[in-house]
Amino acid sequence: MNSVSSKQRRSHMRHFPVRLPQALALLLFFALGCGQAAKPGSRESVDQSSEPPAGENIWVAAASDLRFAMEEILSEFRRLHPEIQVEVTYGSSGNFYTQLSNQAPYCVYLSADIDYPRKLIEQGLAEKETEFAYGIGHLVVWIPNESKLDVERGMELLSDPAIRNIAIANPKHAPYGRAAEAALKKSGHYEHVKSRLVLGDSISQTAQFVQTGAADVGLIALSLALSPAMTDKGRFWKVPQEMYPPLIQGGIIMKSAKSPKAAQAYRKFLIGEAGQAILKKYGFDSPDK
DSSP states (O other): OBOOOHHHHHHHHTTSOOOHHHHHHHHHHHHHOTTSOOOOOOTTOBOOOOSSSTTOEEEEEEEGGGHHHHHHHHHHHHHHOTTOEEEEEEEOHHHHHHHHHTTOOOSEEEOSSSHHHHHHHHTTSBOGGGOEEEEEEOEEEEEETTOOSOGGGGGGGGGOTTOOOEEEEOTTTOHHHHHHHHHHHHTTOHHHHGGGEEEESSHHHHHHHHHTTSSSEEEEEHHHHTSTTTTTTEEEEEOOGGGSOOEEEEEEEBTTOSOHHHHHHHHHHHHSHHHHHHHHHTTOBOTTO
16 A cells, blocks of 8 residues: 655644644653643643632543534633633544553543444553543545536546545544445455555545545545535545445543543533534544444
């Protein structure tokens, strides 16, 4: 399978620049650990609050398909719970699983599947009763508006000889990548297109590849296709659910959380009526569906 060049990767990352305050915040995060006071203001973090004692804060490792939905969730959570600061880092669920297995000091883990959180429970790093499902994600075929390809052809489109590269998340550590690979195999296109696949480290990077022209088409999360950053910039076709295993997205509260009440307040909001309404807006189905 292909991978994009270092030059391409640098150009993509300019769309989500890493700023010095973010780097310093992350250094402070790993130095102090979960639940300690930290300065707000990183690009991928939002101040939040809750009912527990003033000054409590939690660190969240979140699957990157949550990026835009989470901005709204955190805004509402902050309004209702002004005492808790929530710092969110987005990335690949599998990479977060590896970090958490090695005692990375996140308080809450929001994965793009339920399996990674369950593995951490099996390792004794989280209690079973803190496990929760917060949504069911969906996979779409996405192309930019300027493309002349017909996205309504669905999976058949991917075998079009005019397509040079197809972006999917890396199946080794991204649940959406495994879903994309499963859909390609189910549709009978995998062997034909595997040499044209470009792998994103996360589903958000996969979306960047097709947004910026490093790939002609992408298999990405519906939540990103519906986001303000992409909704007016492209067209998508929803991959039928029967073509890949359900993306039941789940989370846990880590035993290492130093502010468990704050983490529980955040969990309660996420799976409650208000949190679920926002997730539905971004294409997530209720896990109870």
